[in-house]
Amino acid sequence: MAFELKYLGHSAFEISTEKGNLLIDPFLALNPNYQPQNIKDIFVTHGHSDHLGSAIEISKNQGATITAIFELANYCVAKGSLTNGVSFGGELNFEWGKAIFIPAFHSSSTPEGIYAGEPAGILFEIEGLKLFHAGDSGLTQEYKTLNELYKPNIAILPIGGHFTMDISHACIAAEWIGAKTIIPMHYNSFPPIKVDVNLFKTEIEKLGKTCLVPQINETIHF
């Protein structure tokens, strides 16, 4: 087994590896009973509060490092967390594998409304498997480059519309990215992003891909 992926609600995921656990966009308002354990690294795609979530608090409590775009990392440092400020395209090495930040088609500001650098998606490579978390994004041609350069195996895509891609654009994104396994996120958390996730699953399966739809706190083994 390469890793375990646990859905924490909205765009939040925990990845468990043999070398420790990582969190992505740990907004935990929909999952108040979740207890972070053995977290080494926290990745935040952009500064909006439904993605930054509890990152700063968990960083302090767990001694975990927040990896984020430089300006957002600086904001987190000022709040007392451990950080690793990065930008697009650099291969970042960790004990458990690699990460690369990819441009997202969105915006990014802190909960106080201050510019937080550019928004990102993040490609992870863990024991030979490549998993892409798109963050918040509209459909972007960056996904064609992502496929050409890295050939992701798994893509986690926002499908709720309004702030991000909707179901139809997420299906195009799935094709452009080329991943065989697709996981939806950023839907049904608030009224403007309510969608029929079963319709997404059907459309993805028509493309000959696998669509996994985890419930909150469900774990997928890769």
Ligand code: NI
């Ligand atoms: Ni956002």
Ligand code: MN
């Ligand atoms: Mn969002």
